[in-house]
Amino acid sequence: MNRLAIALWNPIVAKEYRSRMRTWRSPLAMTVYILLLGGVGWAIFASTAATARNSFNGAQAANYGQILFLWLILFQMVLLAFITPALTAGAVSSERERQTIDLLFVTKLPAFSILWGKLLASMSFVILLLLLSVPIFSLVFLFGGIELDQVVIAFLVTAVAALTLGIIGLACSTAFKRTLPATVSAYGAAFILLAGSLLFGLLFPTEINPNATRAPAPPAVTYLSPILPLVVIGTNGPLNGYGIRNGGIYPMTQGGGMACSAGPNGTQSCYMTTVPIGKGAFGQPYNPPQPSGTTIPSGLFSGWQYWQATVTLQLVISLVALILSAILLPPIRHLPWRRRDRGVA
Amino acid sequence: MITVDGLTKIYGNRTALDHVSFEVPKGEIFGFVGPNGAGKTTTLRILAALLEPTSGRALVDGADVIEHPDLVHDRLGYMPDFFGVYDQLTASEYLDFYASCYRQPKARRKKIADDLLELVGLTDRRDQAVDTLSRGLKQRLCLARALVHDPAVLLLDEPASGLDPRARVEMREILKELQTMGKTIVISSHILPELTELCTMIGIIDQGRMRATGPVHEVIRQLTAGRRLRITVLGQKEEAAAVLKPLSAIHEVVMVNGSIEARYDGDDAAAAGILQTLIAAGIKVSGFSQLEGGLEDAFMKATSEDI
Numbered sequence: 001m002n003r004l005a006i007a008l009w010n011p012i013v014a015k016e017y018r019s020r021m022r023t024w025r026s027p028l029a030m031t032v033y034i035l036l037l038g039g040v041g042w043a044i045f046a047s048t049a050a051t052a053r054n055s056f057n058g059a060q061a062a063n064y065g066q067i068l069f070l071w072l073i074l075f076q077m078v079l080l081a082f083i084t085p086a087l088t089a090g091a092v093s094s095e096r097e098r099q100t101i102d103l104l105f106v107t108k109l110p111a112f113s114i115l116w117g118k119l120l121a122s123m124s125f126v127i128l129l130l131l132l133s134v135p136i137f138s139l140v141f142l143f144g145g146i147e148l149d150q151v152v153i154a155f156l157v158t159a160v161a162a163l164t165l166g167i168i169g170l171a172c173s174t175a176f177k178r179t180l181p182a183t184v185s186a187y188g189a190a191f192i193l194l195a196g197s198l199l200f201g202l203l204f205p206t207e208i209n210p211n212a213t214r215a216p217a218p219p220a221v222t223y224l225s226p227i228l229p230l231v232v233i234g235t236n237g238p239l240n241g242y243g244i245r246n247g248g249i250y251p252m253t254q255g256g257g258m259a260c261s262a263g264p265n266g267t268q269s270c271y272m273t274t275v276p277i278g279k280g281a282f283g284q285p286y287n288p289p290q291p292s293g294t295t296i297p298s299g300l301f302s303g304w305q306y307w308q309a310t311v312t313l314q315l316v317i318s319l320v321a322l323i324l325s326a327i328l329l330p331p332i333r334h335l336p337w338r339r340r341d342r343g344v345a
Numbered sequence: 346m347i348t349v350d351g352l353t354k355i356y357g358n359r360t361a362l363d364h365v366s367f368e369v370p371k372g373e374i375f376g377f378v379g380p381n382g383a384g385k386t387t388t389l390r391i392l393a394a395l396l397e398p399t400s401g402r403a404l405v406d407g408a409d410v411i412e413h414p415d416l417v418h419d420r421l422g423y424m425p426d427f428f429g430v431y432d433q434l435t436a437s438e439y440l441d442f443y444a445s446c447y448r449q450p451k452a453r454r455k456k457i458a459d460d461l462l463e464l465v466g467l468t469d470r471r472d473q474a475v476d477t478l479s480r481g482l483k484q485r486l487c488l489a490r491a492l493v494h495d496p497a498v499l500l501l502d503e504p505a506s507g508l509d510p511r512a513r514v515e516m517r518e519i520l521k522e523l524q525t526m527g528k529t530i531v532i533s534s535h536i537l538p539e540l541t542e543l544c545t546m547i548g549i550i551d552q553g554r555m556r557a558t559g560p561v562h563e564v565i566r567q568l569t570a571g572r573r574l575r576i577t578v579l580g581q582k583e584e585a586a587a588v589l590k591p592l593s594a595i596h597e598v599v600m601v602n603g604s605i606e607a608r609y610d611g612d613d614a615a616a617a618g619i620l621q622t623l624i625a626a627g628i629k630v631s632g633f634s635q636l637e638g639g640l641e642d643a644f645m646k647a648t649s650e651d652i
Binding site for chain 1 (some may be wrong): 421
């Protein structure tokens with residue numbers, strides 16, 4: 001067996017699979033997961049079917065398909081945000097509480113293998129849940145409006161977000177001796193990642209620069225949340241009205257503001273009511289560039305797809321959390337700055 | 346096989362180990378005794394590369410526990426004083442799991458588990474869930490777990506604690522068998538009579554300091570001042586005591602369970618001289634034997650005063 005195979009299939013994985021699948025909790029978790037997701041899918045499906053009975057055409061069907069997909073994928077993300085930290089936050093701390101961790105440390109398994117095994121076992125369960133949800137997601141193809149690549153990318157974003165939450169949970173489990181504080185901190189981190197970053201976009205939005213030639217984009221921090229790319233993928237359109245401060249409240253003007261109005265074709269027209277610092281003149285219409293497509297129009301990730309930015313940021317966080325866990329876990333840490341002269345008496 | 350040299354461990358302002366040094370040659374059973382909190386577990390955890398010493402060195406079969414913990418883990422089996430077991434695993438699966446953690450080939454793992462279950466007398470429990478085993482059986486299973494990679498050294502931290510007398514005897518028999526297999530064993534225990542019978546070497550630790558170390562009988566001899574004679578006479582105890590007390594070699598004469606116990610200085614010739622004196626005084630001696638101080642005496646002596 002080569003090194004990769006050993007790393008991927010270490011004894012911890014086999015043991016965790018065996019232990020997990022022999023309890024009633026796993027089948028119960030899977031059943032509840034499917035029932036909840038199926039319930040939401042059924043409710044949206046029933047609602048849209050009732051609406052479609054009255055007036056139905058091809059374009060509306062596509063719209064219904066998008067709505068159903070968006071609800072399902074967002075609900076799935078929220079469900080996994082609840083499940084994943086619970087799977088990993090106790091992975092290491094429960095070994096400590098059960099007094100089995102020393103028995104693992106004295107084996108030939110390196111600390112990273114222990115972490116990797118725990119992570120792989122937990123993530124396998126998440127992947128299993130994702131696979132179980134595929135038949136429910138196939139409902140959206142009854143309506144259309146969603147392409148297969150959208151589903152695949154949405155699942156990728158969800159899986160990476162779950163992986164990130166899992167690794168953060170594992171880091172919390174390594175950092176805290178007890179499972180309770182590890183679980184609380186893992187859920188706190190999950191909340192910050194999913195909702196906190198979105199809240200940041202609301203509290204500290206990007207201000208419209210009248211001189212900009214590109215449409216404004218939400219602050220880069222907001223891309224940490226998987227909700228943003230999932231909405232973009234689900235609607236298959238630009239992200240409007242979030243993370244941007246507009247409407248002439250804080251234009252780069254001197255003494256006055258801006259007046260905006262929506263045009264008949266959906267564009268926004270803004271009029272300078274004062275002397276601006278940048279382009280435009282008093283009383284002249286000012287049309288800030290509008291985002292189009294599913295790419296990030298400006299900023300640090302300009303030209304990237306939203307999902308690409310989110311996946312990249314989350315993988316970076318995951319890598320940092322994993323390295324941190326690998327440093328924290330071993331009973332004796334071989335850190336360069338902790339080297340000291342161990343005198344022989 | 347095991348070298349501990351000036352091992353010191355300081356937690357905050359408390360010194361758990363204070364320049365502890367000892368050596369255990371290959372094939373010996375080293376009994377590590379001391380009161381609670383003396384530093385036994387700390388020493389064993391350092392030897393198992395689970396704890397970093399503040400200073401000093403510890404080598405297991407030539408491998409430094411800090412520099413080469415992987416080599417140390419390869420060469421020793423460790424059984425902690427408190428340990429847990431996993432739910433949902435049978436005894437054979439439990440051993441198979443640890444054998445795979447020690448990178449034992451899959452083809453050999455079943456045989457390893459079967460052999461070890463037989464060694465510790467758990468063959469009939471191979472399919473029983475480990476969390477349903479009694480404490481004694483878990484102790485035996487944990488000992489088997491420590492042996493899955495056939496280590497040369499065994500570190501056993503209180504392996505007999507909490508066991509009933511029968512389980513203790515069985516554990517002792519297993520350890521004796523391991524000794525015949527050539528294992529070097531370090532065993533910490535509070536049960537001193539068992540250690541006397543089982544161990545070839547002993548170390549007495551108290552308040553983080555090694556009070557005495559060496560072969561069991563040598564340590565006992567060092568720590569129990571003088572030698573003792575047990576003399577049984579036919580109805581002339583008072584007369585015999587009166588004969589013994591004036592002798593310059595005799596320190597103390599006491600009556601114990603109908604016999605006379607006399608503490609004296611000197612060698613076997615001095616003992617022979619005492620016997621001759623008694624016979625010459627007309628005392629009818631029916632029993633005359635040398636008593637060796639017990640480990641309990643040595644332990645009490647070592648842990649009750651600074652040496």
